[in-house]
Amino acid sequence: MTAKLYCFGESGNAYKAALTLELAGVDWEPVFVDFFNGEARAEPFKQINAMGEVPVLVDGDLTLTQSGVIQQYVVDTTGKFGGAPEDKYDVMRWVLWDNHKMSSQAGPLRFLMNFLPEDKRPQEVIKFMQGRLNAAYAVLDGHLRGRDWIVGDGMTAADLSCCSYLFYDEPFGFDRADWPNIDAWLTRISEVPGWKHPYDLMQRGLPA
């Protein structure tokens, strides 16, 4: 049975799940959630996920939310992207770090800078979040110096989590040219057979 991923193109968190499903070869299809018109925070969707968020994966009787959980499910069911057994905690470490320090800032910041009307963009908040994100980019770029992948010698859920927002073109203060190790790593990921840009995996909520 085809697994259904509730998602929309602009969500980097949904992209983490979608790209992991896609590259692992899982039989899945996207179900569009009209986030920008409030669908994720309205009652019918909250019956699926009370957190009011995408992504949600429905696979038969199983409903899973949080991108890191969906990634772990893909690891458990396909054997892919979990890394070596001894690297389990290290993969989890970077997925948690991404959720805590990177995506939790990059998602809202990109929203504020691109999807809010220009006269409603809170400049002090934007500057604060960019500062926090620059510290996160420095950690990631430093870690990738001399490494092809975040953990071990192949792509894992850690890469597929940390890369997600960095593939979007809308400006949010991230410039690949500033971070050469991140830049090379993003190129490496995009050259993996089957890789797709978020807007080629999931329907967008807003016009291009």
Added chain:
Amino acid sequence: MTAKLYCFGESGNAYKAALTLELAGVDWEPVFVDFFNGEARAEPFKQINAMGEVPVLVDGDLTLTQSGVIQQYVVDTTGKFGGAPEDKYDVMRWVLWDNHKMSSQAGPLRFLMNFLPEDKRPQEVIKFMQGRLNAAYAVLDGHLRGRDWIVGDGMTAADLSCCSYLFYDEPFGFDRADWPNIDAWLTRISEVPGWKHPYDLMQRGLPA
């Protein structure tokens, strides 16, 4: 051998790890990191954790960072706080949600409102983060309606992650009286034998 947890009292993220170790009965001791004087971001500590963060657990040859990873290690080694096997993904879901939506806001917000000089507190940022946190409290409070614990019928890493910042007394816009289900749940946790307040588990960096 006694495991060492690098931490300081004001860190809710360190508290998640410390409380989990303590309640699981692990032989551990705190190692104070002088965060407020920059120790976590200086080179000697970065040799332990390049992310420049507490908590870090050193147990023999193993070094683990990220509170959620340390919690998972406690679950794996003691068999405690993992919940029922079928609840594995749900426990992980709430740990990730806490990292992404709650602690990632509550930690910096509490810092801005309490540990920065009064004339340096960015009011627009504070208001923005409080708004995001209120949405998170609503999700948690709604989920706890009619439930004793976040997942299943006993305390898990999900509870021990989500509760952490909410036990601190410094004001950051969270009032237990506003959230009756969270309030009752925090009382429930604090009545578990062996529970301790963060400042009774770890040395504070700033005077009381």
